Amino acid sequence: MVSKAGCNYFLYVTLGLVALLMALFLSGCWDRREINELAFLSSMAVDLAGEQRILTYEFVRPGATGGGERGGGGTLPHRQATLRSGRGETLISACRQITTGLPRRVYLAHTNAVLVGEEMARQGLRELLDFIDRHPELRRTTLIMLTRGPSREVLIKAQGDIETTLGKEISGLRKWVQSSGYGFIPNVNDVFFDLTNGAGTTVLPVLELSPQPFPPLIGTGASSSSGGSRETGGTTGRVEEPRTVRTVRLNGAGIFYHDKLVEWLDKYQARGWAWVRNKVRRAVLALRCQENNTKVAVDITEAHADVSVDMQGGQLQGKIKLRVEGELLEQQCNLDFTREEAIKSLESQMAARITAEISSALNQAKMVGTDVFGFGSALHRQQPELWRQLQGRWNEEFKKLPVTINVEAKLRRTGMTGRPWQPGAR
Structure with a gap:
């Protein structure tokens, strides 16, 4: 017959072992990720060049504040982002090549949009969709769009004049573009649904560069004793020549049979499909x-x-x-x-x-x-x-x-x- 003291001893040992196991396996810091060690991806461009896959990443610039700056010389607005590009025989190898020159760990969970180049689209979306669906950080809610020609050209040359990154600009564009009737932006899950349902077809919108006028600045002039109009703060009232900023816009769409691009729609045909x-x-x-x-x-x-x-x-x-x-x-x-x-x-x-x-x-x-x-x-x-x-x-x-x-x-x-x-x- 077991004594009362023996029972208490057995209970204390059991509780101690349980507490030890909980301390080992329920620790909240075993997979911690410090924010200052992460590179947050905003958007990516996927292209094909021969047998090589080219990935271009747009990262949110650490410590970025506000939109573009305007100096005394009339600096054009720019995105608060940094770009990195890599290539390889597979998408994951291109991704890993980018990490060889990056001082932070790539974090993909906040990716807003994926741009697909024309050559990649004509070969097929299967590889890209598989890459997105298998990756533990990429989400099916990521927006997906098409470009005429290489998508990296749009990602590199676009100048944001309202949002800090192109990814954020595309996310905002999706909310309001349907008010024109010419635009729609699907996410990856929409594409999966279309390609596995019925006839196995889908439509992706085309994103292109759109040059827009950049407001001129009032030029700064030195103080002068001569007559003439002056603005407050010592300006002469001389207006600089207007310049151009490259924003983005939707223009038409691409038709996909199964996962391959087969035809284009202009903006009126795209709206005809959208009706x-x-x-x-x-x-x-x-x-x-x-x-x-x-x-x-x-x-x-x-x-x-x-x-x-x-x-x-x-x-x-x-x-x-x-x-x-x-x-x-x-x-x-x-x-x-x-x-x-x-x-x-x-x-x-x-x-x-x-x-x-x-x-x-x-x-x-x-x-x-x-x-x-x-x-x-x-x-x-x-x-x-x-x-x-x-x-x-x-x-x-x-x-x-x-x-x-x-x-x-x-x-x-x-x-x-x-x-x-x-x-x-x-």
């Missing part, structure tokens, strides 16, 4: 006012599309139904758009313009047999048995698929006023 895929949040249509070749601007405030595939007379028939609502924001003529006939005419123009954009994008996609509009997915939902029969040759079926486009447009408001203002009118 059908419900990517348009707001858009502006410049339409004829039917008076001295003047224009009227309609702001689209709501748009919703449905895609379906029906069997009619033994043949598949694709259908696109789009409902849009808009508001009159500007007119250059004196036409009264409070009258019903004027409203109907404008609604007809709205529908015709949107139909033309959709038709142009549809023809471009049919030319390469790439169903980026979701007809294959619609057929899969509606008739799964028929889809299984056609899935293997759907790209050829899509080329000859007749599609009807029905756009219903409504002008809901005329802004804060009704009839147009005219000189002398009360």
Whole structure:
């Protein structure tokens, strides 16, 4: 029979061992990472040159403050970032080459965006998507975009005039670009979903350099006894010549079949695709006012599309139904758009313009047999048995698929006023 003292001794030993094990395995500092030892990645560019993969990293510059600086000589704005580039036969080897010249550990978890060069896109996104999905720090929420030509050219030459890094600029761009109707920026997870669903196609927006004027500065002059205008602080009022800053913008998109780039869309075709895929949040249509070749601007405030595939007379028939609502924001003529006939005419123009954009994008996609509009997915939902029969040759079926486009447009408001203002009118 075990004594009470023996039981207590056994209990104390057990508790001591448990505490020791907890101290060994539950320590909070075994994998610590000091911030001042990390290089935070903001964006990256991925290119292909022959058999070599080229990675260009944009790191947040340590201790960076604010945006670009302006000195007395009118210094152009610049990003608060530093760039590093490496190359190798694989993406990971290119990444490791960068680390050989970096005094900090690369930290990828805060990567905002990935830019894919044209050559890399034509070979295929498979390698890049695999690299992102396997890496423990990279996330599927990372934004992904396309460039015409090498993506490193855009990453290196872009000058940020609002945000401190190009990665932050792209993140901000994604929030507001859909208000134009021409832009959309997907993340890596969106691309995975598109390529593993239905026809296995996706669309990536194109990012390009966009030269913009840089505000001139008032030149500094020495004090003079001669007459002449002076500004406060000893300036002469001489204005320097305006200069140019290279910002970035979205312009068109690329069509991918499976993971390979096969065709381009211009900005109007990209918006035509976006109408059908419900990517348009707001858009502006410049339409004829039917008076001295003047224009009227309609702001689209709501748009919703449905895609379906029906069997009619033994043949598949694709259908696109789009409902849009808009508001009159500007007119250059004196036409009264409070009258019903004027409203109907404008609604007809709205529908015709949107139909033309959709038709142009549809023809471009049919030319390469790439169903980026979701007809294959619609057929899969509606008739799964028929889809299984056609899935293997759907790209050829899509080329000859007749599609009807029905756009219903409504002008809901005329802004804060009704009839147009005219000189002398009360």
